[in-house]
Amino acid sequence: xxxxxxxxxxxxxxxxxxxxxxxxxxxxxxxxxxxxxxxxxxxxxxxxxxxxxxxxxxxxxxxxxxxxxxxxxxxxxxxxxxxxxxxxxxxxxxxxxxxxxxxxxxxxxxxxxxxxxxxxxxxxxxxxxxxxxxxxxxxxxxxxxxxxxxxxxxxxxxxxxxxxxxxxxxxxxxxxxxxxxxxxxxxx
Numbered sequence: 698x699x700x701x702x703x704x705x706x707x708x709x710x711x712x713x714x715x716x717x718x719x720x721x722x723x724x725x726x727x728x729x730x731x732x733x734x735x736x737x738x739x740x741x742x743x744x745x746x747x748x749x750x751x752x753x754x755x756x757x758x759x760x761x762x763x764x765x766x767x768x769x770x771x772x773x774x775x776x777x778x779x780x781x782x783x784x785x786x787x788x789x790x791x792x793x794x795x796x797x798x799x800x801x802x803x804x805x806x807x808x809x810x811x812x813x814x815x816x817x818x819x820x821x822x823x824x825x826x827x828x829x830x831x832x833x834x835x836x837x838x839x840x841x842x843x844x845x846x847x848x849x850x851x852x853x854x855x856x857x858x859x860x861x862x863x864x865x866x867x868x869x870x871x872x873x874x875x876x877x878x879x880x881x882x883x884x885x
Contacts, residue, residue: 708777715776719767727881730760733780740781744788751791757873758845759787764880765826794850829879837872840865845873 711732718726737759741752762783770779830838843854844865851869855862 708775712776715770716772719770719772730763730881733763734760736777736780737784740784741788745791748791748795754870754873755784755787755791757877759784761826761829761873761876761880762787790845790848794844794848829876832879833872833875836860836864837868837875840868841872841876844869 711729714725714729714732718729734756737756738752741755742749745752745755759780763780766783770776830841833841839858840854840860843849843857844851849857851862851865854860854865858865860868
């Protein structure tokens with residue numbers, strides 16, 4: 698089977714799962730997220746060879762973003778393109794936080810809508826995210842808000858909170874894991 702045929706089979710299978718998930722099928726939602734997570738790990742490993750410790754965090758961040766923005770998926774478009782757009786955006790956020798400007802030279806094709814700032818105002822996604830974040834212990838919530846939402850570096854978050862950089866990294870990692878578990882629980 699050639700690559701195009703393999704991609705088309707993957708896309709059609711994923712699209713069926715995602716459409717069932719969008720209709721409320723919790724089993725399909727969990728399976729779609731598992732399938733997407735496997736692809737994201739491979740994608741991020743290729744792009745983060747020098748930052749292997751960030752792969753799983755980025756997978757969890759992307760899965761969370763997919764959950765929060767699930768209403769933005771346009772069923773007339775391929776699911777893989779939508780996922781890739783969000784994953785590239787998360788990857789670029791990581792590079793920006795890390796100060797790795799040279800890594801931003803990867804072509805970004807049709808990501809304009811993901812790069813433009815969201816209009817002010819409270820959206821359902823913001824409400825969902827706030828609700829999920831409020832379920833976290835304070836240290837995890839603060840670490841995630843500072844590093845993932847405000848875009849501060851780990852060093853900056855460490856300085857502001859008085860915690861060590863290692864503690865911030867651990868809080869972010871544990872918080873993202875807990876958020877992923879909350880998202881899975883919410884979908885059941």
